[in-house]
Amino acid sequence: MTAQPLLAEPLDLAAVRTQVTSILDHFLTHKAKEAADLRMPAEVTETLRDFLLAGGKRLRPVLCVTGWHAAGECGDSAPVLRVAASLEMFHAFCLIHDDVMDNSDTRRGHPTVHRTLALRHAGGRSTTAADHLGTGAAILIGDLALAWADELLHTSHLTPAQRTRVLPLIDVMRTEVMYGQYLDLTAAGTLTSDVDRALAVIRYKTAKYTIERPLHLGAALAGADAELLAALSDFALPLGDAFQLRDDILGVYGNPHHTGKTNLDDLREGKDTALIALALQHAPCAQADQLRLFLGNPNLTQDQAEVARRIITATGARSEIEAMITEQFEQALTCLQMIPVEPAAAEVLRHLAETAVRRDT
Amino acid sequence: MTAQPLLAEPLDLAAVRTQVTSILDHFLTHKAKEAADLRMPAEVTETLRDFLLAGGKRLRPVLCVTGWHAAGECGDSAPVLRVAASLEMFHAFCLIHDDVMDNSDTRRGHPTVHRTLALRHAGGRSTTAADHLGTGAAILIGDLALAWADELLHTSHLTPAQRTRVLPLIDVMRTEVMYGQYLDLTAAGTLTSDVDRALAVIRYKTAKYTIERPLHLGAALAGADAELLAALSDFALPLGDAFQLRDDILGVYGNPHHTGKTNLDDLREGKDTALIALALQHAPCAQADQLRLFLGNPNLTQDQAEVARRIITATGARSEIEAMITEQFEQALTCLQMIPVEPAAAEVLRHLAETAVRRDT
Numbered sequence: 001m002t003a004q005p006l007l008a009e010p011l012d013l014a015a016v017r018t019q020v021t022s023i024l025d026h027f028l029t030h031k032a033k034e035a036a037d038l039r040m041p042a043e044v045t046e047t048l049r050d051f052l053l054a055g056g057k058r059l060r061p062v063l064c065v066t067g068w069h070a071a072g073e074c075g076d077s078a079p080v081l082r083v084a085a086s087l088e089m090f091h092a093f094c095l096i097h098d099d100v101m102d103n104s105d106t107r108r109g110h111p112t113v114h115r116t117l118a119l120r121h122a123g124g125r126s127t128t129a130a131d132h133l134g135t136g137a138a139i140l141i142g143d144l145a146l147a148w149a150d151e152l153l154h155t156s157h158l159t160p161a162q163r164t165r166v167l168p169l170i171d172v173m174r175t176e177v178m179y180g181q182y183l184d185l186t187a188a189g190t191l192t193s194d195v196d197r198a199l200a201v202i203r204y205k206t207a208k209y210t211i212e213r214p215l216h217l218g219a220a221l222a223g224a225d226a227e228l229l230a231a232l233s234d235f236a237l238p239l240g241d242a243f244q245l246r247d248d249i250l251g252v253y254g255n256p257h258h259t260g261k262t263n264l265d266d267l268r269e270g271k272d273t274a275l276i277a278l279a280l281q282h283a284p285c286a287q288a289d290q291l292r293l294f295l296g297n298p299n300l301t302q303d304q305a306e307v308a309r310r311i312i313t314a315t316g317a318r319s320e321i322e323a324m325i326t327e328q329f330e331q332a333l334t335c336l337q338m339i340p341v342e343p344a345a346a347e348v349l350r351h352l353a354e355t356a357v358r359r360d361t
Numbered sequence: 362m363t364a365q366p367l368l369a370e371p372l373d374l375a376a377v378r379t380q381v382t383s384i385l386d387h388f389l390t391h392k393a394k395e396a397a398d399l400r401m402p403a404e405v406t407e408t409l410r411d412f413l414l415a416g417g418k419r420l421r422p423v424l425c426v427t428g429w430h431a432a433g434e435c436g437d438s439a440p441v442l443r444v445a446a447s448l449e450m451f452h453a454f455c456l457i458h459d460d461v462m463d464n465s466d467t468r469r470g471h472p473t474v475h476r477t478l479a480l481r482h483a484g485g486r487s488t489t490a491a492d493h494l495g496t497g498a499a500i501l502i503g504d505l506a507l508a509w510a511d512e513l514l515h516t517s518h519l520t521p522a523q524r525t526r527v528l529p530l531i532d533v534m535r536t537e538v539m540y541g542q543y544l545d546l547t548a549a550g551t552l553t554s555d556v557d558r559a560l561a562v563i564r565y566k567t568a569k570y571t572i573e574r575p576l577h578l579g580a581a582l583a584g585a586d587a588e589l590l591a592a593l594s595d596f597a598l599p600l601g602d603a604f605q606l607r608d609d610i611l612g613v614y615g616n617p618h619h620t621g622k623t624n625l626d627d628l629r630e631g632k633d634t635a636l637i638a639l640a641l642q643h644a645p646c647a648q649a650d651q652l653r654l655f656l657g658n659p660n661l662t663q664d665q666a667e668v669a670r671r672i673i674t675a676t677g678a679r680s681e682i683e684a685m686i687t688e689q690f691e692q693a694l695t696c697l698q699m700i701p702v703e704p705a706a707a708e709v710l711r712h713l714a715e716t717a718v719r720r721d722t
Contacts, residue, residue, distance in 0.1 A: 031536075034536070035540070038537075038540065038565075039561070040540045040543070040544065041543065041544070041547065044540070044543060093504075097500055097501075097504065100497070100500065101496075101497035101500060101501070103493065121547060124551065132464065133546065133547065133549065135462075135496075136461070136462035136546045137543065137546060137547065139458055139461065139462060139500060140458075140462070140539055140542060140543050140546065143454075143458065143504075143507065143539055144535075144536065144539050146504065146507060146508075147507075147532070147535040147536060147539065148536075150511060150531075150532065150535075151532040151536075154528040154529070154531075154532060160521055167515040168515070170511075170515075171508065171511065171512040171515060174505075174508040174511075175392075175395070175505065175508060175509075175512075176399075178501055178504055178505050178508065179396070179399065179401045179405070181501060182401070182402065182405060182498065182501050183401065183402070185494065185497045185498060185501065186402065186482060186494065186498065188494065190485065200400065204399075
C-alpha cells in the first residue's frame with residue numbers, strides 16, 4: 001500500500017462540522033419561532049436542539065461533503081452543506097427512535113429523549129403513564145426530525161438534475177437503514193449462532209447507511225457517474241463493516257473511560273452481534289450454555305461479564321473478528337487507491353478509515 | 362342556501378378510490394419484491410399492505426383530487442393520483458404511530474399493527490418483551506410508511522413549478538399534524554375544562570390535516586393562486602372542525618357495529634376532547650368528580666361508561682357540540698358558494714361535507 005500524497009489544500013472537516021451545526025441551529029431557531037406563532041409547546045424544538053447540539057461526530061455530513069469533493073466539486077458548497085445537515089437531522093430521527101426501541105436510558109452522556117420527556121411530564125402521573133407519554137412524545141419528536149430532514153432537503157436549492165440523482169438515493173438509504181433496524185430489532189432476545197444474519201444487519205444498518213450512502217449523496221450532487229459511485233461502494237462497504245465490527249468489540253471489551261459508555265449494555269441486552277454469534281458457534285457446549293445464561297440478563301454483574309468476556313475470547317471469536325476488521329480495512333484501502341478521486345478527498349477518506357477502525361472510543 | 366346545480370359530468374370518486382388503492386397496491390408489490398431481493402423479512406410490506414388495503418375512506422386522496430378539479434384541471438391525472446396515494450401512505454404512518462401512542466388494540470375492525478406484531482413475535486418471549494418488540498416493529502413500519510410516502514411523491518413526475526408549489530405545503534402539513542398530535546398526547550391524563558385547547562388540537566390534527574391541506578395540495582398542483590387557496594380554507598376549516606367534533610361524539614356515543622371501533626376507548630383513555638372539556642365545565646361538582654373518576658380508567662366497564670355518557674348528556678355538552686357542528690357545517694356551505702370553483706367540484710365538496718358531518722360511522 002502506497003501512502004496518498006500529502007495535501008496542498010486539505011479539506012477542512014472541522015469547518016464542515018461547524019457549518020452543518022450552524023445550519024441545524026438556524027433551522028431550529030426558525031422552527032421555534034414558527035411554533036411560538038402557532039402557540040405550540042416550545043419543548044419540541046428545545047428537545048431536538050439539545051439533542052442535535054449536544055454532540056455527535058457529524059460523520060455522515062463529513063462523508064457527504066467528502067463525496068462531493070471526491071467527485072471533483074469545489075464550487076458553491078451551500079447546497080451540499082444543507083443536504084449534509086439534512087442527513088444529520090435524519091440521523092437524529094434514527095437515534096431517537098432506536099433509543100425508544102432499545103429501551104436505552106442514556107445517549108451521548110445525557111438521558112435519552114424519551115427518558116427526558118417522561119421526567120418532564122411526570123407531574124400528577126403514574127410512572128407507567130409518564131413513561132408511556134415520554135415514549136409517545138419521543139416518537140413524535142423523531143417523526144418531526146424525519147419530516148424536517150425532508151424540509152432541509154426541499155430547501156437545498158438543488159438543480160433539477162441534482163434532484164433527479166439525489167432523491168432516489170435518499171429513498172434507498174432510508175429503506176435500507178429501516179430494514180436493517182427491523183432485522184436487528186426482531187433478532188433481539190433470540191441468541192443464535194447465525195453470523196450471516198448479524199453481518200446482514202451490519203451491512204444495512206451501518207456500512208450502507210453510515211458510510212456508503214453519505215459518500216454517494218455528495219458524489220451524486222457533484223454529478224458523479226455510476227462508475228464512480230460503484231468505486232466508492234467498493235471502498236465504503238468493507239470499511240463500514242469494519243467500523244461496526246470494531247464497535248461490537250468495543251461494546252464488550254471497551255474501556256468505559258475511553259468510550260464514554262458502559263461495556264455491560266451489549267451483554268445485558270443480549271445484542272445479537274457477529275462477535276456473539278461466532279462465540280456461540282465455536283464454544284464447547286458447557287461454555288455456550290454458560291454464555292446463553294449470561295447474555296440478555298439485565299442484572300448481569302461485572303464479575304459475570306468478565307467471565308463472559310473470557311469465554312468469548314477463549315472461543316477465538318474475538319481474534320477472528322479482529323482478523324475480519326484487518327482484512328476489511330485493508331480491502332477498503334486497496335479499493336481507495338483504485339478510485340479516481342481528488343487527492344485531498346482520498347487523504348480524508350484514508351484518515352477517516354483509520355480513525356473509524358483503529359479507535360478505542 | 363341554494364343547492365348547487367346538478368352535474369353534467371360528476372367526478373367519479375369511486376374511481377379515484379380504486380385508482381389510489383391500485384397505486385398503493387402496485388407500489389407495495391414492488392417493495393415486497395425489493396425486500397425479497399435484499400433478503401429482508403416479508404412481514405413489513407405484508408403488514409403495511411394489510412393495513413392499507415383493509416379499508417379506510419380515502420378521504421384525503423379524494424379531497425386532493427377534488428381540489429385539483431376545483432382549480433380547473435382536467436388533464437393528465439396520473440401525477441395528482443400519485444400525490445393522493447402519497448397522502449394515504451402518509452396517513453397510514455400517522456395512524457400506526459397514533460395507535461402506539463394511544464395504546465389502541467383495534468383499528469378498522471382488526472388488531473392494530475403493534476398488537477399484530479407482538480403476537481407474531483410472541484414465541485419464546487415474555488409478554489412484556491413481545492409487547493415491546495411489537496411496539497418497536499410498529500414504530501419502524503410507520504417510519505417506512507413515512508419514507509415511502511416521500512418515495513411516492515418523488516416519483517410523481519411533477520413539473521418544477523408544481524414541486525415549488527407543492528413541497529412547502531407538504532412540509533407545513535406534516536409539521537401541523539405532528540404538533541396537533543403532540544398537543545393531544547401531552548394533554549392526555551390531565552383532564553381539564555379547557556375547550557380552547559381541545560379546539561386547537563382539532564384545528565391542527567384534523568381540520569387542516571384532513572380537509573384543508575389535501576384540498577390545497579390538489580389545487581396547488583393545478584396552479585391555484587393564493588386567493589383560491591384562501592377561499593378553500595374558508596370552506597375547509599369549519600368543515601374540518603365539524604368533522605372532528607362528529608368523531609368525538611361517535612367516539613363516546615357511536616354504535617360499534619357502525620363505526621367498527623369500540624365506544625369505550627376514548628373514555629378509558631380519558632381523551633381530552635371538546636365534548637369532555639365542555640362537560641367538565643358545565644357539570645355540577647359531584648358529577649364532575651364522578652366523570653374525573655371514570656375518565657382515563659383503563660378498566661372502565663360498559664356500565665360505568667353508560668353512567669359517564671348520561672352525565673355528559675345531562676350537562677348539555679352533547680347538544681352544545683351538536684349545535685357547533687351544525688353552525689360550522691352551515692358556515693362551510695355558505696363559504697363554498699363563494700368559491701369560484703367548477704360546479705362538478707363544488708357538488709362533490711357539498712356532498713363530502715354532508716357525509717363527513719352527518720355520518721354514523
